[in-house]
Amino acid sequence: MTALSITPIRRPSWLTLPLTIGAVIILFWLVVTVLAPVLSPYDPLEMAGRRLQAPSWAHWLGTDALGRDVLSRTLYGAFHSLPIAVIVVALSVAIGATLGAISGFIGGIIGAAIMRLVDVTLSFPPMLLAMAVAASLGPGLENAAVAMVIVWWPVYARLMRAQVLEVREREHVEAAVASGASDSRVLTKHILPLCWTPVLISATMDLGQVILLAASLSFIGLGATPPTPEWGSMISDGAAQFYSWWVALGPGLAILTIVLGFNFIGDGLHDYFDPKSK
Template identity: 45%
Template sequence: MSDVTLLRRDTSARREMWARAFYRFRQSLLSVVGLALVLALVLIALLAPWIVPYPEHVAGATDTAARFIAPGRAYWFGTNALGQDMFSLVVAGSRVSLFSGLAVVAISIVVGGIVGAIAGYFGGWLDEALMRLTDLLLTIPSLILAMAVAAALGSGIGNMIIAISITWWPAYARLIRGEVMVKREEQFVTAARALGAGSARILGRHILPNIVSPVVVKASLDMGFAILTVASLGFVGIGVKPPTPEWGTLLSIARSYMPDYWWTALFPGFAIFTAVLAFNLLGDGLRDVLDPRARR
């Protein structure tokens, strides 16, 4: 059988696999809704600088003559104590919240992937040392540890992302370690080793590409909780500082004016709720597609 025929069959098999995966995904209405919401949130975050009606309010400008105006035609989400348009702040805050959550998950996957892959493949004392460090971090509540690290590093988006990432990578290290330990015993790894492939090549070309599915599922589910953690740090005052708009910070400021000026808290809170719900629905759909063991 020629190489061209084998290539065509492989391509056809891959297309059929993706077609079946897409069919399973769209069978779940909630998963499709989650994907639509995620795409909408990402689009809003990308276009935020061009769609906010009051960009000067995002930059920190105030208008005390327009303090606490209820939602209406001029201000869709009302205004806050400084006369700033809440719709502009919530839309602009989506950039910080969504991209901070994405950065946290990405850093956690990279760090946890390196630690987990090394521990799972080589085993022995290296595995013991790395996993004991991982277990130590897992024993501390992630939010408490993130708050402590963020307070030590100081305020700022970069420090906040680092603080949360420190508490999140151990979970990925454990997941990837377990998957690597299973895959390293497979016949294709034994064959690659017999052909003289080095450890780095075996990990990078043979093992890691075959454990992408559970990592993608966990990452999609974690995105919502990462956004919630970012908002939590902002809410307690050790995350992003004003005038940079961020959902948790907006919610923290608004609590002083509840319940009289309810709209200042309602819309940032609803944005957090929508983002967390969207990524959880998407994660459930991806789990059904990529993890047959967990399929409903």
């Protein structure tokens, strides 16, 4: 009688191709964010050349309708977009994960009330809800950030609640409850440590989506206010100059690469923590 052999699931290396590509892209933009004043050839708010000057050796990405250097404004745009994305996602995770954990662990009227609030919020299209909140608060990056937190926290609440409901049924949690551990200890020591992986992966991918949503709000005038060098408002300026394609090229490529970078990192983390899905 032959023994049954079980092949263990091998976890892939951290250095997967998507994770490496994403890390290189995001590291580049982090360096740009920190060193934007050093890397920018011109002041992003001052006229550096002729109006709508095509790309040249003096202005690699040309100038906009006010003669400002597009490359300098694109580099400075990272200084506004990346920190806002990190703050929005961090606050959304903190609020959503806390309420989701309470809803999943305590349940009852409190849990039901939290989830009904989540359902109501998620019933609105994200862009439409963000536009409504930002319009009521007024233009500005801070108000746009508040609007995006309101849009995003229910996603993490639902995700965390699902994880808590699944983990609380495991044997080690039942053993902790049977041994007399308090509810707070069961939640913080035995349940939550096993719930963060999906939240981490989702948050990594959402960083790029938040940058895209912030740019969309600025594009329609509900985000950054002039003359702030923000990618969405720069693309809006480029859209008004149909034949001056270079005005929107720099910020457009910036948004494209940074969203791809965060998606690559999220895919790499997903492959590492969940190798069975490959």
